[in-house]
Amino acid sequence: MEQRKKDITILAIESSCDETAAAVVVNGREVKSNVISSQIDLHTLYGGVVPEIASRKHIEKIDQVIAEAMEEAKVTWDDLDAIGVTYGPGLVGALLVGVAEAKAISYARKLPLIPVHHIEGHISANYIENKELEPPFLCLVVSGGHTHLVKVTDYGKYEILGRTRDDAAGEAFDKVARAIGLGYPGGPKIEKVAKEGNPQAIAFPRGKVGDGVYDFSFSGLKSAVLNYLNGCKMKGETIVEADVAASFQKAVTDVLVGHAMDALDEYHMDKFAIAGGVASNGTIRQAMEEACREKGVKFYHPSPILCTDNAAMIGAAAYYDFLAGKRAGLDLNAIPNLKLGDTL
Ligand code: KG4
Numbered sequence: 001m002e003q004r005k006k007d008i009t010i011l012a013i014e015s016s017c018d019e020t021a022a023a024v025v026v027n028g029r030e031v032k033s034n035v036i037s038s039q040i041d042l043h044t045l046y047g048g049v050v051p052e053i054a055s056r057k058h059i060e061k062i063d064q065v066i067a068e069a070m071e072e073a074k075v076t077w078d079d080l081d082a083i084g085v086t087y088g089p090g091l092v093g094a095l096l097v098g099v100a101e102a103k104a105i106s107y108a109r110k111l112p113l114i115p116v117h118h119i120e121g122h123i124s125a126n127y128i129e130n131k132e133l134e135p136p137f138l139c140l141v142v143s144g145g146h147t148h149l150v151k152v153t154d155y156g157k158y159e160i161l162g163r164t165r166d167d168a169a170g171e172a173f174d175k176v177a178r179a180i181g182l183g184y185p186g187g188p189k190i191e192k193v194a195k196e197g198n199p200q201a202i203a204f205p206r207g208k209v210g211d212g213v214y215d216f217s218f219s220g221l222k223s224a225v226l227n228y229l230n231g232c233k234m235k236g237e238t239i240v241e242a243d244v245a246a247s248f249q250k251a252v253t254d255v256l257v258g259h260a261m262d263a264l265d266e267y268h269m270d271k272f273a274i275a276g277g278v279a280s281n282g283t284i285r286q287a288m289e290e291a292c293r294e295k296g297v298k299f300y301h302p303s304p305i306l307c308t309d310n311a312a313m314i315g316a317a318a319y320y321d322f323l324a325g326k327r328a329g330l331d332l333n334a335i336p337n338l339k340l341g342d343t344l
């Protein structure tokens with residue numbers, strides 16, 4: 001009788017920004033638990049993430065979050081095959097908490113340590129609910145810190161086709177939300193307000209970058225919104241927040257969809273996925289879905305909870321890195337500006 005291959009159970013840890021998260025994932029795609037302790041309320045007070053506060057809160061929460069994840073998954077230390085952890089990019093003090101914790105567990109329980117790239121985690125979130133999705137495919141990663149158009153050539157193998165030259169898409173959402181007075185985090189607030197507005201009301205620019213066809217630029221759009229708001233104030237005109245939000249969101253959507261569709265044509269890909277916090281935006285998701293349908297391209301996206309920072313996505317990425325033999329030693333360090341494709 002053919003022997004059944006052993007399941008691989010990974011405990012994954014994520015602490016790169018303002019979520020302390022731990023998850024137990026089996027064979028990269030089966031999420032047994034996904035515990036997220038968000039610090040958003042704390043940082044809202046300051047209008048954005050305060051790195052020192054983030055690190056301190058991660059230290060306070062991490063043991064509890066891991067214990068909860070293991071309890072929910074009904075696993076003990078003996079059931080684990082490896083520990084996966086985000087080691088970059090992100091806030092150095094925040095990353096260090098997860099990395100130190102993962103190293104301690106790896107040492108104490110003699111478990112292999114798998115270093116995971118945060119963006120690779122976001123991309124891998126797509127594997128969890130789409131069991132049939134396999135590379136090659138094209139993926140647009142849009143988060144608070146990153147905007148990357150990536151060709152996923154194989155598990156763990158990426159070719160970056162385009163990236164932002166200035167602000168990330170999520171950063172633009174956050175900055176525009178602050179300017180309109182909606183507060184932090186901006187993405188979900190703009191999406192909500194935009195539902196009541198007219199996306200054609202204000203003609204904001206669609207950022208173009210001369211030499212890099214697939215590169216993005218959102219700082220011009222952000223400035224255009226700020227100028228529009230200032231102009232209204234100076235002329236004593238009323239600002240219709242919903243119209244500003246809807247028109248801004250439409251400008252971002254058009255650029256993201258435009259670049260993605262051009263790349264699908266040039267690289268003849270028949271699968272497209274989105275990932276990252278901004279991918280939880282319903283308007284952007286619908287526009288992508290529609291554009292893909294017109295092309296006959298299969299469209300993939302994670303559920304909103306797997307789009308924003310979580311550890312299940314780190315467990316998915318860690319599994320494929322584990323299979324590829326990627327391991328870190330106890331000298332693993334946090335790398336705040338780690339590039340996608342950099343290897344240890
Ligand atoms: O992936 P993520 O949780 O953290 C990073 O790795 O950056 O992304 C957070 C970003 C924030 O900028 C937030 O405003 C944005 O994702 N975001 C959204 C939405 N939900 C979160 N942007 C647009 N629409 C949303 N619904």
Ligand code: ZN
Pocket residue numbers: 118122143144276277308309
């Ligand atoms: Zn993220």
